[in-house]
Structures are given as structure tokens and as C-alpha cells.
Amino acid sequence: MKTIIKTLKERWFEAISPQRLALLRIATGCFSLWYLISRFEMLQKMVKNTSAFDPIGVLFWMEEPLSATAFWWISVGLIVLNIFYIIGWKFKFSGPVFALLTLLFFTYRNSWSMIYHNRNALVLHIVILGFVASTDAWSVDAWQSGRNGNKIKKAHFNYGWPVVLICAVTLGSYFLSGIAKIAGDLALEWANGSAMRSQVAIDAIRKSVLIAETAPLFKIIYQHTWLFLGMGILTLVLEIGAPIALLKKRWGMVWAVLTWFMHWGIFLIMGIRFRYQMTGLLFLSFFEPEKWIAFLRKKIKGKKSISRETTAIVFFDGVCSLCNAWIRFVIRWDKQRRFRFAPLQSAVAEKVLGYDFSHEKIDSIVLVDGAQKYVKSDAILRITKELGMPLKVIYVLRWLPLQLRNGIYDWVARSRYSWFGKRTNCRIPKPDERWRFLDT
Template sequence: MKNRLYTLNHYWFAPISPLRLAILRIATGCFSLWYLLDRYGMLQRLSKSDAALFEPVGLANLLAGPLSPEVFQMVLLATIGLNIAYVLGWKFRWTGPTFSIGLLFFMSYRNSWSMIYHNYNSLVITIFALGLVASADALSLDRMNRSSPTPKANWRYGWPVKLICACTLAAYFLSGLAKVFGDLAWSWIDGSAMRSQIAVDALRKEMLGGTGTALFEWLYPHTTLFFMLGFGALILELGAPLVLLHKRLTAVWVVLTLSMHWGIYLIMGIDFPYHTSGLIFLSFFELEKTWSAVQQIFNPREKAMYS
């Protein structure tokens, strides 16, 4: 029992460089900023929708009704401003938690209209975790204003990374459970559920004036391929927690899962940018080593500062 507790403690509280948290902060912050700016016009139009379409979820349940377009614009601009502060690591002790909670509220409000978009849940959870811990102890304006050297690897930078990894894997595991406990249940294993779902999506697009992908038209008659795709997707999702057992298994799982998301895009034309970009998997890798290697290229005489 003691050995198991020691192994768990060694894994969960492993010392990690603050640089990894900083890179995760900047990467996720840049993505969320792109999301807000890219959809700025659409979000403003959304705020002017009929109030009868508003069905609050998450933190939006705290509202008595939808925000007025004017108030929504102020909230959107404030979220963008806090997002920039989050990326820069400015006054992070205050802006980090405020942006984390603000983004959670904003995405809850966004999902309170039309339909719930689950594909950004992991992004929101990751930013929420990063905003509440010391993610600005490296590569930040806060660090530039301090005379003390950047802290070395420590367990207090390690457990937030492990938490983000665990939350990411849990999201995939829950997705797998939703499949097997849903109406289609274990028909996902033989690929028939995936085949019919993709066919419905293609038919819907045709009826609404769009077109299905050429790759799906070629794949549709090949039931064996759909069996491989359906069975593989279920294994990747239900087996996600096993990734915590070994680093090599992590790398294999990441490559296969990233391929799955690109397959969804190529077959169905559905793009999950946070997933297909690979940003959702960054926490699984030793980013500080890559940063040190880049530093060595541009500053060959300077030794790596982080371990």
C-alpha cells in the first residue's frame, strides 16, 4: 500500500519547470483570444437574438434572463482585455483568476443559445486551472518586473500540469461512456453507428444546400473500414485513462487521437480547431525542453536556464 501511495505521490507531485505552465498559458490564451476575435461579429449578432431562444446552462443560470446587447458587448470587450492580460502574464494574481472565471461564464452564456458546443470544454477547463495557479512565474510581464531569478522545477508547478492531463483524458473517457450508454450503445464497436451518423450528417448538408465530403462518398460502401474506425475511436476514448501509465503510451495515444480528429474533419468536414491543432495535447509533453533547444539555437553560448 505504501509503495502505491509513493508512486501516486511521485507522479502527481513530480517537479516540473514553471516554463511548462507558462507555455501552456500563452498557447491556450492565444487560442481563446483568436476564438473571441474571430467570432466577434457573430457573437454580437447572437446577443440580439430572440430572448425566447435563451436556455441558460452553467454559470448563465445565475442570470434572470439574457443580457442586453450593450451589456453583452461590454462583457465581451472585458473578456478580450482580460485574455490579453492572461497571455502576457500581467498582474496575473488578479487577472488570471478573473479571466478564468470570466471565460467560464462567457462560454456558458454562448452555449445558452441554439445548442451546446462541447468541443471547447477542455480549453475552458485548462484555462480555469492555469488561471488559478502560478502560471506566470516564467515568460511573463510579472516576471520581468521581479529582480529574483526564475524559480526552478518544483512540485507546485507539477500538479497543475498533471491535473490538466487528467481532465483532458477524463473528457475523452466520458465521450466514450456517452457512446456506449447512449441509444446506439455498443453498435459503435462494429462501426455501424459511426457509419449511420456520418451518413445523416452528409444527408443534412445536402438538404441544406451544402455537400458531403468526397472521402465519405468513397468510404461509405466499405463497412470494414467503418468497423476499424468505430472500434478504434471507442478504444482511444475508453482507454484514455491508461495513458497515465507510461510516457510511450502517451505519445502513441496522442498521435492516434490527433489522427482521429483529422479523420473526422476529412470525412465529415467538421473541424475542432483546438483538437486538430494539437493544442489540447500540449500538457503531455516536456515543452520546456523544446523551449531550451530553441534558446540554444538563437543563443548558442547560453546554457539552458530551465530544468
């Protein structure tokens, strides 16, 4: 018993780098942002069916649903806070607010005829990360703190216990699932696999009736009863034995890998997608992903020392005041000297792009990087990606629909002369930056 207590104490108060908490914040934030954007229209339609509203959890007190307009604004606000959560900006305020609003939002979503248990772990992870120091690395807050002269945070148990708590919450959810199985009337059937086999069969019948297709491996697996015996036992072992994985890191890693395979097995046999689990994001806290990032950065850095010899070219409207301000901004932040520049009205633009812009209406910046060409919002986002932190986090906006991004870009482009003015001649570069401009 003393050994177990000692092991748990060492595990809970282990010194972990702030980068791991930051990665968990970014990973959970990106997944929730994907969910909110990809399900946005569906959720707006769902809440219009007021007869299906049956409040649960912390919203049990609600007597009637929110109006569709109010829910729309809450959804948009949550997306904005989600972005703040990912980039780690003003986190002492935005973190807890986003965490609590996420809890309320998903509870509200589950109050409409069906409870989606597979999102519960995501919500709990965000609630934990929203209230701890998960922005002491890889965030706008950390970058601003560094500029103010504060030291870079080192590994500490303050970053360790939240990671272990996330592991414990994950393990606890599977343990409760296992308890629910053996405490029910089908306890023995779950152990020998017959309950699982029946569930798979019912699911296949439902799918064949509703969508005329079954999961890829259903017909192959269903005929072999002994396979369900093995899968039933393995499932119960992973669920009932989940708390043991908290004792040692290696046990936790093994459990995470096996459980990840289990979810992929569920998908192949039943066609049910548990995306947070199948992507591996649910199990990220059991590993040391910051070391993976450090390894990749080291490899990429070695390659970049060669690839940086070739620069990308940014073509811009030479007489646009806004465009020239943007070029000055890029020059100031381009520490790697990645970009060179040329007006779209220049001979270089005509040669590289194969089109004469000198007498045409110009409505887009153009980025040429090797064989790739980017325009409008894609060009802006690709440029910010290369400028390093904290501007690099803006690249997450690429997840927004292209039509929406370019719509905003076109709106600004159409009014840029009236809003910001127009120059009579193309910009003349300063002597120390002249080498970066082509055909000037």
C-alpha cells in the first residue's frame, strides 16, 4: 500500500514542462474549433426543434430553450473564445470563460433528444486546461511575458498535476463505462462477448435499413463468435483496469495505445466514429508530445538551412497604401529574410506570373513560393505562417471556409483606396532593404 501511495505521489507531483500543457491546450482547442465550425449549421437547425428540448446536467433548471438568435450569438462568441484559447491570449480571463461556456454549450447540445457521451472527455479536458497555467509556453501571453523580460518557465509540478488530472479523468470515464457494463443485467454477456455481438448485429441492421451499408469488417467478424469473446474480455480489462494505468507512465502509454486500437476496431466493425479518441488527441496526455515537437523542429531546422537559400516572392499593389504598409510589416517581422518583394505593376511580376498587371485592376496580393502560388487570404495566411510566433498562430484561420475568408478579403480590397489612400508611384525601398525588392 505504501508503495502505491508513493508511486501516486511521485506521479501527481512530477515536474513536467509547460510545453506539454500548452500542446494539450492547442490540441483540445483545435479539435473543439473544428467541431464548432463543421457543426455550426447543423446546430443552428437543431435548436429550432423546440419540442425536443429536455435539459440535463447543469442546465436542468431551464424551462424553455434559448431563442435561435441567442444561440447563434453564443455559438459565434464561443468560436471567438476558442481562438483566444488556442493562441493563449488574455488567458486569465479567456481561459476560464471559454471552459465554462464550453461546458454549458455542450450540455445544452446534449439536451436535445440525444446525449453524446463521446464529447464529455473533450469538455472535461478543456475545463481543466482553462483553469490552469496552460499558456506559460507557446502562447501570445508567454510571448508577451518574454518581451517584458520575464524568464522562460521550466519544468515544474505545477504543470505536472494538471496533466495527470487529465489522465485520471480520461481513465475514470472508461472505468465508469466498465462498471456500468458489469453492474447491468448483461454483465456475463459482456464478459463472454455475446452482448457485444448482439449490439454489433443490431447496429448493422439499423445501418442497412437507414443508409444501405454496413461497416467494412462486419460481415467478416460477425461469423466468428470466438473473436467477440476475446474482444469482450479485452474491452472489460481496458475499462475496469483503467485506474491501474495511472500508477506508471509506461502502463499509461500501453493502455492508451490499446484503447486507441479499440476505438479503431469499433469503427471498422460498427462504423461508429469517436473522432476525439480515434485521432489520438484523447490520449495525448499519456505521452510526451513536446519531445516529438522538439525532434521534428530539429529535423525541419536542418532542412530549412538548405531551403531558405531560395526565397519566396510577394507581389503586391505598388500604389496601394494599405499594401505598402503590409509589406513594411512583413519586412519588420521576417527575421529569417524569407521573402522578397515586387510590385504587381513591375516587369518581374509579368515575367513570373505570366500576366501584365500594369493596366488591369489589381485585387489580390500574390505569393509565389517555389512552384506554389497563393492569392488573397491564402497568401496572407501563408506569409504569417512564416513570420514565426506569435503571428504564426493566425494561420489557424485557414480552417475557416475559403469563401468566407476571401469574401472578407475582397470587401477590404474593394475599399482599400478610399479607406487608406493611393500613391502616385510605387514604393521606393530604403537603402538597407533595397536588395529585397526586385525590379526597383
